[in-house]
Amino acid sequence: MDIFSNLAMGFGVAFTLQNIFLCFLGCMIGTLVGVLPGVGPVATIAMLLPITFGLDPTGALIMLAGIYYGAQYGGSTTAILVNIPGEATAVVTVLDGHQMAKQGRAGVALGISAIGSFFAGCVATLFIAAMGAPLTKFAQLFGPAEYFSLMVMGLVFSTVLARGSILKALLMVFLGLLLATVGTDLETGQERVTLGIQQLSDGIDFAPLAMGIFGFAEIIRNLEEPEARDVVRGKIGKLLPSLAEIRQSFPSILRGTAIGGILGILPGNGAVLGPFASYAVEKKIAKDPSRFGKGAIEGVAGPESANNAGAQTAFIPLLTLGIPPNAVMALMVGAMTIHGIIPGPQVMTKNPELFWGMIASMWIGNAMLVIINLPLVGMWVKLLKVPYRLMFPAILIFCAIGIYSINNSVEDVYFTAFFALVGYIMIKLGYEPAPMLLGFVLGKLMEEKLRQALILSRGSFTTFVERPVSGTLLAVALIMLVIAFLPAMNKKREQAFQE
Amino acid sequence: MSEQISGEPDKKSGGGLLQDVGAGLFLILISLFFIWQAWSLPLGSLRAMGPGMLPMSIAVIMGIGGAILMTIALVSGGPRLTRPHVRGLFFVLGGLILFGLTVRWLGLIVAGPLAMIFGSFASEEVRPVEAVIFAVVMTAFCIGLFKYALGLPIPIVAFM
Numbered sequence A: 001m002d003i004f005s006n007l008a009m010g011f012g013v014a015f016t017l018q019n020i021f022l023c024f025l026g027c028m029i030g031t032l033v034g035v036l037p038g039v040g041p042v043a044t045i046a047m048l049l050p051i052t053f054g055l056d057p058t059g060a061l062i063m064l065a066g067i068y069y070g071a072q073y074g075g076s077t078t079a080i081l082v083n084i085p086g087e088a089t090a091v092v093t094v095l096d097g098h099q100m101a102k103q104g105r106a107g108v109a110l111g112i113s114a115i116g117s118f119f120a121g122c123v124a125t126l127f128i129a130a131m132g133a134p135l136t137k138f139a140q141l142f143g144p145a146e147y148f149s150l151m152v153m154g155l156v157f158s159t160v161l162a163r164g165s166i167l168k169a170l171l172m173v174f175l176g177l178l179l180a181t182v183g184t185d186l187e188t189g190q191e192r193v194t195l196g197i198q199q200l201s202d203g204i205d206f207a208p209l210a211m212g213i214f215g216f217a218e219i220i221r222n223l224e225e226p227e228a229r230d231v232v233r234g235k236i237g238k239l240l241p242s243l244a245e246i247r248q249s250f251p252s253i254l255r256g257t258a259i260g261g262i263l264g265i266l267p268g269n270g271a272v273l274g275p276f277a278s279y280a281v282e283k284k285i286a287k288d289p290s291r292f293g294k295g296a297i298e299g300v301a302g303p304e305s306a307n308n309a310g311a312q313t314a315f316i317p318l319l320t321l322g323i324p325p326n327a328v329m330a331l332m333v334g335a336m337t338i339h340g341i342i343p344g345p346q347v348m349t350k351n352p353e354l355f356w357g358m359i360a361s362m363w364i365g366n367a368m369l370v371i372i373n374l375p376l377v378g379m380w381v382k383l384l385k386v387p388y389r390l391m392f393p394a395i396l397i398f399c400a401i402g403i404y405s406i407n408n409s410v411e412d413v414y415f416t417a418f419f420a421l422v423g424y425i426m427i428k429l430g431y432e433p434a435p436m437l438l439g440f441v442l443g444k445l446m447e448e449k450l451r452q453a454l455i456l457s458r459g460s461f462t463t464f465v466e467r468p469v470s471g472t473l474l475a476v477a478l479i480m481l482v483i484a485f486l487p488a489m490n491k492k493r494e495q496a497f498q499e
Numbered sequence B: 001m002s003e004q005i006s007g008e009p010d011k012k013s014g015g016g017l018l019q020d021v022g023a024g025l026f027l028i029l030i031s032l033f034f035i036w037q038a039w040s041l042p043l044g045s046l047r048a049m050g051p052g053m054l055p056m057s058i059a060v061i062m063g064i065g066g067a068i069l070m071t072i073a074l075v076s077g078g079p080r081l082t083r084p085h086v087r088g089l090f091f092v093l094g095g096l097i098l099f100g101l102t103v104r105w106l107g108l109i110v111a112g113p114l115a116m117i118f119g120s121f122a123s124e125e126v127r128p129v130e131a132v133i134f135a136v137v138m139t140a141f142c143i144g145l146f147k148y149a150l151g152l153p154i155p156i157v158a159f160m
Helices: A003-014 A017-035 A041-054 A057-082 A088-102 A106-139 A144-161 A166-180 A198-202 A206-224 A243-265 A270-285 A298-313 A315-321 A327-338 A346-350 A352-373 A377-384 A388-407 A410-428 A433-456 A462-466 A468-485 A487-498 B019-038 B053-076 B086-106 B108-120 B128-149
Strands: none
Touching: A003 A017, A003 A106, A003 A352, A017 A041, A017 A057, A017 A352, A017 A377, A041 A057, A041 A206, A041 A327, A041 A388, A057 A088, A057 A106, A057 A298, A057 A327, A057 A352, A057 A377, A088 A106, A088 A270, A088 A298, A106 A243, A106 A298, A106 A315, A106 A346, A106 A352, A144 A166, A144 A315, A144 A433, A144 A462, A144 A468, A166 A433, A166 A468, A166 B019, A166 B053, A198 A410, A206 A327, A206 A388, A206 A410, A206 A433, A206 B086, A243 A270, A243 A298, A243 A315, A270 A298, A298 A315, A315 A327, A315 A346, A315 A352, A327 A433, A346 A352, A388 A410, A388 B086, A388 B108, A388 B128, A410 A433, A410 B019, A410 B086, A433 A462, A462 A468, B019 B053, B086 B108, B108 B128
C-alpha cells in the first residue's frame, strides 16, 4: 500500500519547523477558544482568516485545522470543570464529567478525555489516510446529479440533527439557499437581489455572515442570559487515570471512536451527533445504567472519543468531494480558495503535499493537544475566571479588526452588524442558525450542479432518481426526513437532545 | 451554537406574540422581499434556467413554509416571544458600527478604545474605569499583534 509512503511524505511536510509551529499555534488558539464559552471556532476562524493570508496554503490550513480540533479538546475542559459546555459538541461531557470533578476526580476526567481523544484522533487520521484515495476515485464517478443529491442529503441531515422543530430547521436551510442566490448569476452575469450595492455583486460574503450570526449575536444572547459559572474549586487531583479506570473505559473509547468516526463522514454535520449517540450506547450497554449522570467514567470516555473522531473524519467530504459538511469546513473552503486551491477530488492529485501534510499534521496536533491540555489545565482554569464583562469587549475588538482586515473594507463591518441583528432576531424567534449557514455554504454549488444536471437531462427531473447513486442518496434523505417527521420519532429525538 | 432556544415557555414572556407566529412572519417578509427583487429577472425554463428561477422558487417555498409555521402556532399555541435585550443590541452593535465609522478616519488608536468602551456598556456589570483601562491595553496589544507582528494594513493613527 502506498498509504505509508504518502503519509511519510505528509510527515515530511508537517515536520518542518514552520508547520510545527503553526500547528502548535492553531492548537493553542483552538484550545483557548474551546475553553472559553461563548467564543466558537466558527467566529474564531473567520476572525483569524486574515492572519493566514501571508502564509503558504499548507501552513494556513494546518493552523486552521489545529484551531478546529483544538476547540473540541478545549470544550471538554470547560465541560468538566465548569459544568457548561465550552463547545456545542461537549454538551454530553458535562453530564458525567462535571460529576466526576465534584467528586474530586476532575484530573482523571480530563485525563481520560485527553487519552480517548488522542486515541480517536490517531485512528481517525489513519482512517482518513486510508479512505482518501478510494473515496477520491469514487468521487470522480460523481456527475452533477450525484453532487446535487449528496448535498440535498447533507442538508436534510443537518435539519434532522438540529435542535428544536424540524420544520423550522428546514426553513432555515431554505433561507440559507435563498441568501446564496444573492449576487451575479453564474451563467448570464445578471445581478440578482443586489440592491445595486457593489459589494453584493460577488454574493454575500461568508465571513461577515458567520461572524455576525455566530460571533456578535451570541455575545448579545450571552449578555441577556448570564450563565452561572460553577468553576470547580477543589483540587483537580491526579491527571493519570489508574490502570483499572483505563481498562474500564477502553471499550467505551473504542466504541466512541467508531461511532463518531462514521457519523463524522456524513455531510450535514454528523459530527455533532457522535457524542450523543456514543453516550446513549454506553448507557444502554452498561451493567448498571444508574451510574450515568453520577460520574461514570465511560460517560466521559466514549463521547469524548466520538467527538474527536467525528471532528476529524468531517474533513473527508471536504477533501474528497469538496463539500463542506459544516460551517467550520466552509471556512476552510474559503481559506483554500483564497490561496487558489479549489477543494475537491483534484486536491489529492494536484496538491499532494497539502493533502498529506494536513493529514499528518492532524496526528501531530493531536499529540500536541495532550501536552497542551494536561499540564496547562491550571492556566485554563484561571482564564475561566475572567469575567464576561471583560471578555466580550475583547471579542468585539478582535472580531472588528478581523472582519475589517479580510478585505480592508469598512462595509464588511457594517454587514457584520446587520447580520448580527438578523442573527439575534433569529435566536429570539427560536431559529437554529447552523442549518441556515450550511444551506448558504452549499447554495452556490448546488445551484451550479442543479443547472448542469438539468441541462444534461434536457430539463427532466427524473435524472436525479434514475441515476442509481443519485437516486439512492435522495431516497436516504427522504427516509430520514419522513422518519424525523413521524410523531413518535419526533418525541424520541427531543428526548435524545434533552438527555 | 444555541442551547436555550428550545420550545419551553419562558417566565419572562408576558402576553407577547407567539414565537412561531413571529418566526413565520419573519420568513414571509424575507420571502416577499426576494420575490419583489427577483420579479424582473427572467425565469428561463427547466432545460435552461434563468437567473430568476432559483431565487423565485426558493422564496415562494420558504414563504409558504413560513405561513404553515404560523398557522400551526395559531392553532396549537406554543411559547411566546421574550423581550429583546435592547441594551445589549444597542451597545454591542453600536460599538461595531463606531469602529467602522472611525477606523479609516481616525485610525485604530481611536477606533479601538472607542468601540470597546462603548461596547462595554452592553453589560449591566460594567465598571467604567476598568473598561477604559482594559480598552487601552487591549488596543495596544492589537496594534502590536495585527500591525507589527502580522503586518496587516490597518490604519493606526489617522492618515498614516
